[in-house]
């Protein structure tokens with residue numbers, strides 16, 4: 001089964017759909033967001049992704065008043081959440097820039113008003129962050145948009161995943177295996193969940209949302225059949241902000257896309273054949289039986 005995001009079809013043996021997750025790595029700066037869109041486009045990614053919150057709803061209550069040192073001075077966690085949100089005009093600027101660079105853009109809405117906000121901007125898909133997998137009100141609002149929904153499964157039990165899929169349905173669903181640690185240690189990647197999810201939800205395309213350092217684990221995910229790969233991107237891993245350290249810098253994203261395409265061409269079709277290019281080595285090396 002395949003899903004569609006804008007003009008791209010995902011799954012069914014097509015090249016893996018590469019999502020460059022800008023998330024909050026724009027640090028509230030539209031110019032930085034546009035530079036990250038350029039990084040994604042130059043690397044050959046298919047889409048850029050953001051996170052959209054209504055801070056007074058999406059921020060857990062026990063986190064709101066915790067003080068945080070930020071580049072803009074000391075503020076509460078809630079104030080910080082407001083500081084890194086874009087308004088409608090800023091998203092229009094971002095959307096125009098993504099379209100100009102030939103990229104789809106969408107976001108993970110972290111609350112129901114954010115779904116309406118993104119719908120109004122005409123996004124082609126929505127993402128459910130792992131943290132939102134148990135928010136059935138949000139899932140219902142997303143299901144009702146009729147758009148493709150990408151569901152990340154980090155920090156979730158199989159029962160919680162089953163319940164989320166009961167709400168969303170399987171028709172326009174792209175499932176993403178994920179482990180929600182930043183950065184993720186290889187021993188907790190559990191990539192065999194990719195075939196396990198495929199088996200549990202037949203016909204649902206399964207991808208991978210990664211938070212590891214480096215490229216190997218995301219590339220192995222593609223070798224295991226992931227139909228989409230999402231990675232955070234940044235201009236500089238040492239920048240201030242919680243996701244930069246587990247992000248890919250521009251060269252890392254370029255190498256990711258390049259290596260995914262090499263792996264896809266190397267996977268072949270599983271039908272044994274003798275290649276034309278093997279004939280000369282065969283003539284030289286294989287003894288003709290007496």
Ligand SMILES: C=C(OP(=O)(O)O)C(=O)O
Nearest residue numbers: 051108129130152178209
């Ligand atoms: C946090 C997010 O996703 P994931 O759980 O895949 O990291 C997100 O999309 O906002």
